[in-house]
Amino acid sequence: MFRSRVLPDLTATEAFAACISARLMAGDTVLLSGEIGAGKTSFARAVIRARMGAEIDVPSPTYTLVQTYAARDVEIWHADLYRLGDPDEVAELGLDAALGSAICLIEWSDRLQGAGPAGALSLSFDAGAEGHRVTATGPEVWDSRIGACLD
Numbered sequence: 822m823f824r825s826r827v828l829p830d831l832t833a834t835e836a837f838a839a840c841i842s843a844r845l846m847a848g849d850t851v852l853l854s855g856e857i858g859a860g861k862t863s864f865a866r867a868v869i870r871a872r873m874g875a876e877i878d879v880p881s882p883t884y885t886l887v888q889t890y891a892a893r894d895v896e897i898w899h900a901d902l903y904r905l906g907d908p909d910e911v912a913e914l915g916l917d918a919a920l921g922s923a924i925c926l927i928e929w930s931d932r933l934q935g936a937g938p939a940g941a942l943s944l945s946f947d948a949g950a951e952g953h954r955v956t957a958t959g960p961e962v963w964d965s966r967i968g969a970c971l972d
């Protein structure tokens with residue numbers, strides 16, 4: 822798929838994230854890219870809160886690299902690989918084992934060797950004059966699964 826839309830403010834990002842959150846299943850990976858401050862963590866935080874059904878604290882995993890959350894029906898892994906030293910650390914973190922069973926939201930996934938699972942949904946964020954733009958790419962199946970969130 823290749824779809825894009827403008828998110829004019831944080832509230833729009835949160836609504837978009839809630840829409841995506843409701844459509845994610847165990848085993849799904851969402852790769853979040855974009856410059857520093859583009860809104861990757863804001864998106865992930867809103868996905869996690871929507872799935873948890875509570876306004877829980879969702880810190881950026883900048884230093885811990887991963888934070889995990891036990892939602893009612895699925896585990897959610899939130900990773901920020903910006904400070905990943907060596908791709909081998911992915912196994913040490915347990916992230917490679919989580920891929921395919923948890924919902925994995927991964928910031929700076931370009932640090933991964935092979936850049937993540939083939940079936941992943943990629944969301945690229947870009948803060949521009951018109952607001953923050955999100956562009957969704959990935960296998961065509963995502964179009965039917967999350968296309969409504971981009972209308």
Ligand SMILES: Nc1ncnc2c1ncn2[C@@H]1O[C@H](COP(=O)(O)OP(=O)(O)OP(=O)(O)O)[C@@H](O)[C@H]1O
Nearest residue numbers: 828829830831834856857858859860861862863953
């Ligand atoms: N659609 C939006 N419109 C305007 N501002 C937004 C929007 N979405 C998020 N923001 C704001 O932009 C900033 C994005 O910060 P955030 O930490 O989410 O970025 P990030 O991409 O995770 O950065 P980093 O690479 O440092 O982890 C926050 O201050 C947030 O409130």
Ligand SMILES: [Mg+2]
Nearest residue numbers: 861862881928
């Ligand atoms: Mg971030």
